[in-house]
Amino acid sequence: MKILVCIKQVPDLETRFKLNAAGDWFEEADVAFRMNEYDEFAVEEAVALKGKLGAETDVTILSIGPDRVKETIKKALAMGADRGAHIQDDEPHRKDPAQVAAMIAAYAKEKEFGLVFMGLQSQDRGSAQVGPLVALNLGFNLVTTVVGFEYDSGQVTARRELEGGLKAVVKTRAPAVITCQLGLNKPRYPTLPNIMKAKKKELLTIPAADLAPGDALNIVERAAPPERKGAGVILEGDAAEVADKLIGMIREKTGLI
Amino acid sequence: MKALLIGESRKGKTLAATYELAEFARRIGAQSAMFIVDAEDDLPKYDGRLLLADSSSCGQINPPAHAALAAEVANRENADIVVLSHSPYGWDLAPLIARALGAGQVSEVVDYQEGVYVTPALNGKMRLFNKPRTPKVVVTLQSGAFAPADPPSGAPQVEKLQAPAQEKKYELVALEEPEATGVDLARAKVVVSAGRGVGKVENIELVKKLAEALGGELGASRPVVDAGWVEASRQVGSSGKAVAPKLYIACGISGAAQHVAGMKGSEFVVSINTDPEAPITEVAHVNALVDLNQLIPALLEKLKG
Numbered sequence: 001m002k003i004l005v006c007i008k009q010v011p012d013l014e015t016r017f018k019l020n021a022a023g024d025w026f027e028e029a030d031v032a033f034r035m036n037e038y039d040e041f042a043v044e045e046a047v048a049l050k051g052k053l054g055a056e057t058d059v060t061i062l063s064i065g066p067d068r069v070k071e072t073i074k075k076a077l078a079m080g081a082d083r084g085a086h087i088q089d090d091e092p093h094r095k096d097p098a099q100v101a102a103m104i105a106a107y108a109k110e111k112e113f114g115l116v117f118m119g120l121q122s123q124d125r126g127s128a129q130v131g132p133l134v135a136l137n138l139g140f141n142l143v144t145t146v147v148g149f150e151y152d153s154g155q156v157t158a159r160r161e162l163e164g165g166l167k168a169v170v171k172t173r174a175p176a177v178i179t180c181q182l183g184l185n186k187p188r189y190p191t192l193p194n195i196m197k198a199k200k201k202e203l204l205t206i207p208a209a210d211l212a213p214g215d216a217l218n219i220v221e222r223a224a225p226p227e228r229k230g231a232g233v234i235l236e237g238d239a240a241e242v243a244d245k246l247i248g249m250i251r252e253k254t255g256l257i
Numbered sequence: 258m259k260a261l262l263i264g265e266s267r268k269g270k271t272l273a274a275t276y277e278l279a280e281f282a283r284r285i286g287a288q289s290a291m292f293i294v295d296a297e298d299d300l301p302k303y304d305g306r307l308l309l310a311d312s313s314s315c316g317q318i319n320p321p322a323h324a325a326l327a328a329e330v331a332n333r334e335n336a337d338i339v340v341l342s343h344s345p346y347g348w349d350l351a352p353l354i355a356r357a358l359g360a361g362q363v364s365e366v367v368d369y370q371e372g373v374y375v376t377p378a379l380n381g382k383m384r385l386f387n388k389p390r391t392p393k394v395v396v397t398l399q400s401g402a403f404a405p406a407d408p409p410s411g412a413p414q415v416e417k418l419q420a421p422a423q424e425k426k427y428e429l430v431a432l433e434e435p436e437a438t439g440v441d442l443a444r445a446k447v448v449v450s451a452g453r454g455v456g457k458v459e460n461i462e463l464v465k466k467l468a469e470a471l472g473g474e475l476g477a478s479r480p481v482v483d484a485g486w487v488e489a490s491r492q493v494g495s496s497g498k499a500v501a502p503k504l505y506i507a508c509g510i511s512g513a514a515q516h517v518a519g520m521k522g523s524e525f526v527v528s529i530n531t532d533p534e535a536p537i538t539e540v541a542h543v544n545a546l547v548d549l550n551q552l553i554p555a556l557l558e559k560l561k562g
Contacts, residue, residue, distance in 0.1 A: 011379070013379060015382075016534055017379055017382050017383060026383065096361070097352075097362070120348070124379055125385075126377075127362070127365075128364055128397075129351070129355075129364060132348075132349070133352050133356065136356050141426050142320070142321075144320075144348050145348065157430070161496055162267070162318070163267070163272065163345060163346070163496070164435070164495070164498075164499075165435030165497055166267070166433070166434065166435060168318050168430075168431070168432055168433070169429075170427055170428060170429055171428040171430055172426060182479060182480065183483035215390075217355075217362070217389060217390055217391050218361040218362065218363055218387055218388070218389045219387070219388050220386065223378070223383050224384050224386070225384070226377070226381065226383070226536075226539070228538070232541045233543045234533070234546060235544065235545045235547070236545075239551035239555040240558075242545050243556045243559050246543065246552075249527075249543055250504060253524075253542070254503045254504045254525050256446065256447060256472070256503060257471070257560070
């Protein structure tokens with residue numbers, strides 16, 4: 001079986017972001033990037049399934065973005081995926097989820113993938129739309145928010161989250177899109193030999209325009225830092241002094257101490 | 258403007274998130290109707306038309322069937338906007354409904370200003386101002402962003418729907434309840450929660466000691482539970498428990514929307530986090546920008562004496 005895993009490179013969220021010149025996203029200079037956390041679970045699930053099903057299982061990693069995303073694809077290859085497809089797009093934040101899904105589906109169609117894994121959402125924009133839209137575009141079944149996954153000859157059995165800690169076990173048939181929730185598995189760390197091996201694996205680059213993204217349905221006109229509504233007190237400095245002040249405030253406001 | 262609200266239910270009962278949809282419709286000045294599946298035992302307290310389907314015809318948990326029926330209703334009602342919660346149910350249904358209507362979707366809306374939908378990005382460190390280009394729009398609402406001020410009231414005019422027979426693409430095998438344990442976070446007067454910022458599993462003990470010294474319970478954010486550092490029954494947030502203690506102390510928690518949704522009912526919120534831009538600062542009454550490895554031992558020392 002062929003498996004597709006769609007991953008996104010996202011900025012480190014501990015960054016102190018500045019607005020970019022266009023005013024519609026953040027300034028990239030000096031920002032560190034890494035794999036979207038949800039997608040690490042997607043890569044792990046695909047690679048673990050390959051381990052169970054054997055060598056005829058082939059895992060392709062797809063990522064959309066500028067050249068820097070190749071590093072993230074290589075990490076996924078070092079985790080055990082077989083090949084990479086880099087959709088070259090210098091301004092991926094200008095594409096809406098419908099366009100992203102259109103490009104993924106254009107790449108995937110006629111390649112006979114049996115399963116498509118991806119994160120439930122991205123940590124930077126978090127629309128949670130791309131998985132369902134890819135499933136619609138390809139005519140695949142869909143299970144979202146997955147925290148447990150089993151596959152047996154075309155039958156998918158998944159544990160998925162609902163609200164408030166409730167979960168459902170559901171069945172569907174491949175081909176299917178599976179969107180992965182945090183905690184689905186324990187993503188492996190690439191070992192040094194596997195990092196070396198990954199350098200020799202196929203990594204094709206395809207221009208975004210070749211995959212007919214179409215028009216955006218939703219435009220982000222501008223971005224801005226949030227207005228800080230929090231009128232909270234800031235305590236800084238020596239831990240012992242802060243502890244004194246904090247205990248005083250807790251005593252005054254709650255009467256608990 | 259006409260809005261169709263997609264309510265949420267579980268086991269025949271309306272979920273509270275449903276009332277935020279009605280509040281959103283009120284705030285944007287839309288005329289609304291509500292669609293809901295499987296809420297016969299506890300109908301939404303909503304003054305308006307309620308288009309009600311039962312689970313026997315479209316399944317208790319069956320996103321393709323629910324979405325197909327909701328889209329059909331949205332077309333029939335000629336809705337300009339379809340409104341869902343940014344929840345697992347909304348994640349499943351919204352893109353399917355949007356595709357059926359040829360509509361653009363805006364996810365996790367926190368504000369609306371004259372045709373522009375505001376959404377968070379970068380873990381709350383940025384706001385995006387979205388303008389859909391399609392005549393019809395589907396939106397999902399961030400939990401808590403449109404909480405009604407008053408308890409819900411009203412009685413709907415019910416119109417029953419019959420779902421057409423669907424190909425079985427999605428089969429429910431079992432529902433799993435959250436594990437029942439002795440912990441009752443919802444009733445705790447003090448909750449001290451650990452987040453990813455505690456850094457390593459050994460530090461959970463430190464947070465737990467602070468909880469004990471204050472006569473409270475240990476809580477946790479999702480990443481800490483996923484890492485196996487704290488049991489799932491102590492998870493605070495929209496995928497865990499909702500808590501409303503007198504005192505909530507967030508230790509190394511960034512304050513992602515899904516966590517805040519579970520603790521914003523707390524009376525007094527203290528954050529211990531070295532990142533001054535973490536979104537938790539928006540809800541915390543006191544932000545201690547001090548390394549928790551130093552501050553918690555100092556607090557324990559003073560509480561002892």
